Every structure is written in structure tokens, then in C-alpha cells.
Amino acid sequence: MKRIWDSQNEEPLYAINEATLQRRIQEKGSSISYWLSLNEWVLIGVTLLAGVVLLVDAILEGSAWHQIASAIIVLPIPVYVYLMRQGRRQRELQFDDTMLGDLDKAVAQLEFRIRQLKGFMWWYWLPFGIGFAISLFYVNQWYLLVGLMILTFAGSRWEIQRELNKRLRPQREELLALRRLLLNG
Amino acid sequence: MDEKRQQQIFNRWLAEHKGLLFKVVRAYAFNLADQDDLFQEISLQLWKSIPGFRQDAAESTWIYRVALNTAIGWLRREKRQPEASQPLDTVEYTLRATEIRQDERLSWLYEAISQLNEIDRSLTLLLLDGYSYREMAAILGISESNVGVKINRIKKRLVQQSKELTEHGV
Numbered sequence: 001m002k003r004i005w006d007s008q009n010e011e012p013l014y015a016i017n018e019a020t021l022q023r024r025i026q027e028k029g030s031s032i033s034y035w036l037s038l039n040e041w042v043l044i045g046v047t048l049l050a051g052v053v054l055l056v057d058a059i060l061e062g063s064a065w066h067q068i069a070s071a072i073i074v075l076p077i078p079v080y081v082y083l084m085r086q087g088r089r090q091r092e093l094q095f096d097d098t099m100l101g102d103l104d105k106a107v108a109q110l111e112f113r114i115r116q117l118k119g120f121m122w123w124y125w126l127p128f129g130i131g132f133a134i135s136l137f138y139v140n141q142w143y144l145l146v147g148l149m150i151l152t153f154a155g156s157r158w159e160i161q162r163e164l165n166k167r168l169r170p171q172r173e174e175l176l177a178l179r180r181l182l183l184n185g
Numbered sequence: 186m187d188e189k190r191q192q193q194i195f196n197r198w199l200a201e202h203k204g205l206l207f208k209v210v211r212a213y214a215f216n217l218a219d220q221d222d223l224f225q226e227i228s229l230q231l232w233k234s235i236p237g238f239r240q241d242a243a244e245s246t247w248i249y250r251v252a253l254n255t256a257i258g259w260l261r262r263e264k265r266q267p268e269a270s271q272p273l274d275t276v277e278y279t280l281r282a283t284e285i286r287q288d289e290r291l292s293w294l295y296e297a298i299s300q301l302n303e304i305d306r307s308l309t310l311l312l313l314d315g316y317s318y319r320e321m322a323a324i325l326g327i328s329e330s331n332v333g334v335k336i337n338r339i340k341k342r343l344v345q346q347s348k349e350l351t352e353h354g355v
Contacts, residue, residue, distance in 0.1 A: 001343065004290045005313040009204055013211065013287070014220075014280040016203065021279040025229050097242070098326025099307070102254045174261055182304050182327060 040085045043124060044078040050128065051075035054135055070131035077124055088112050103179050110172045117160050117168070125156060186236045195232050202248050205314070209249075210280075212298050212306050213256040221280045223259050228279075230255045246316075250324045253307040260303055297346050305339050312336055 051074040058067035091108060095101040129149050136142045199206075206227055214220040234251045238244075298309050304325075311321045318336070322329045 001294065001347070002313060002315075004288065004294055007288055008208070008291060011283070012204055013207055013283060014224075015283055016199070017277070017279050017281060018199075020277050021225065021228055024225050024279060025232050096326055097237075097239075097247075097250065099250060099254055099257075099324060100326025102250075106258070178257065178261070178303070181302060182325060183331070 037085075040081055043081045047074055047077040047081070047124070047128060050131070051078070054131065066134045070135040073127050073134070074131040077127055080123065084116070100179070100182060103175060103182065107172060107175045107179070110168060110175065114164060114168050114172065117164060120160060121153070121157055125153060129153060191232070191235045194235050194238075195228075198231060198235075198244065198248060199228070202245060205245060205248060206252055208310055208314070209252040209256050211295055212310055213260055213303075215299065217278070217280065217282060219263070221278045223256060224280050226259050227252045227255045246320060246324060249311065249314075249316075253310070253324070257303045257307070293350065297343055301339065301342075305335060308332065308335055309339055309343075312339070 051071050054067050054074060055071035058064045058071060061067065088109075091112075092105060095105040095108070133146050133149065136145050206224065209227065210220045210224050214223045230251050231248060234247070238247055298306055301309060307325070308321060311324065316324070318329045318332045321332045321336075325332070
């Protein structure tokens, strides 16, 4: 069997189109790194911008206590997201350079994503929503806007549950099954 | 590491270890379009792995680990979304099949490997390429005794399959 196997070493089955390969690597490489961090940077950007706008508005308007309260609630969110991101990147460096290590890393990344999505409503959306609800306190028909926010909250929660149940949890189970196969199979 | 240096290393790895990559590609993907897609994915992961490569590890061992991990991940994605990597007719391939007439016994061996689960496929490739149990254990991150148990089972299965083939006069 070994002799049959080694026979392919002298005559490779394929030829590589190196120029095309190089182009594909650059295209795929840049898009992967781009999408990987986009989610976190969008969250940081949106919440930071909202917090700063609320704070600047409050300062310009003088005694708008409700806008200062909103900014105080919203501004810690980007800091929290940034610290979570740093923690994730740090943990990713701790896995072994083995197949098992790579599997564990993939599981950890998925679990981070699951935790992030599960906490999204309570750590990002709710403070953000409360902040804006306070800032809308003096707007006419504020209850309509708060009602709209509650509906958006419910819709986001439904979408998150769907993502967790249809995609992320099955993926984690697949990885864990592969891990069991590697260790025991 | 600057990009020029990374590119030099990648080109050298591709030139020196392409045979290894082709074996992995052929063991995990079964038509040219899929093989091309997997080859691109492995190449990308190899390119990205270069800054993390430590000189104390053998290059071929590192490349095998990256290639096998990528192939296993690719296979999982393919099972989930089989249509995702179907290429258009206009897509330019990175791999082209050479005109070499294939040894039927080698085709049979790949066919037998393809029937193993994804972890056993990795071990079979490493075994056939002459890696020791210790090296296989280091690549997979499991114990040598665990490698031994799996290899024994794989050998028995492959030998049994080859006997059946011989009995049928092939």
C-alpha cells in the first residue's frame, strides 16, 4: 500500500495556476478578516456615536438631565464591547498548535458568539433602549416611540433565538461530536 | 513579519509541499470543482498561518496540520451547505488536472480512504506518508496510545477491503 501511495510523489495529479491562486487568497483573506471584526466595530461605533451625541446635546442644552442620564447609560457599552473583544483575542492565543487545539479554539469562538448573542439583549440593546427612552421623555407622543422600541426589542430577540437554534448551536454540537471522535472514536 | 517575506515563504512551501496538499485535497474532495475550492481554502489558511509558524516544528508537519484541519472544517461546511461552493462556468480554476494516467490501485486506495470518517482519513494520510505515532499524536493533539488504537483499526479495515478486492479478481 505504501508503494502505491508513494507512486504519486513523482507525478503530481494537478498543476497550479499560481496567478489565480494568489488573487483568490488576497480576495478571500481580506474579506474574512474584514467580516470577522465588523460586528464588534459596528457595535462600538454605533453605541459610541449615540452616547457622544446625547452627551453633546445635553451640554449644549444646559439643564437636560435626562440626556445626561441617557449618555451615562449608553457610553459604557462601547468600552464593554472593546474589552470583550480584547479578551476574546487574548484567549485565542492560548490554544495548542494541534488538531485538538484548533477544534477547541473553534468551539471557544462559537461559544463566545453564542454568549455574545445571548447577552446582546441585556448588555447592548436594553441599556441602549433605556438611554433613548429617557432621552425621549419630553418628546410629544413618546409612548409611540417607546412602543416601537419594545416591538424592535421583541423582534431582535426572536431573530437571535433563531440564529442560535438554527445555526450556532448545531455547529457547536458538530464540533463537539468531532472532538469526541478525535479523542474516543 | 512583512508581506513580502510572508509571500516568499508561502511560494516556497507551495513549491516544496504541493504533493502533500494534493493528497489532502484528493482525500477530502471528490470532483475538480470541490478540490479546487478546498485547495484555495487550504492555501489561504496556510498563508495566514505563516506568521505563527515556529521554527522548532518541521515545516511538513505544520503544513499537514493546517491542511488537515482546513479540510475537516471545509467538509463540515460542505455537508451543511452543499451548494455554497458550486462554481459558475466562468470561474477560473486554480488547479488543473494533469494528463497523467492514474494508477487504478491508487484510485482504489483513495476510494477506500474516502469511506473513513474525517479523523481516520487524516491518520491514514499521515500513516501512508510515514509519520511516526509520536508525530501523528503531536499533529492531532491526542495520546500515542490513542493513535495506536485508531491505526490498528484502520489497518484492519484497509487490509480487509483489499482482500475483498483481490477475491473479486481485481
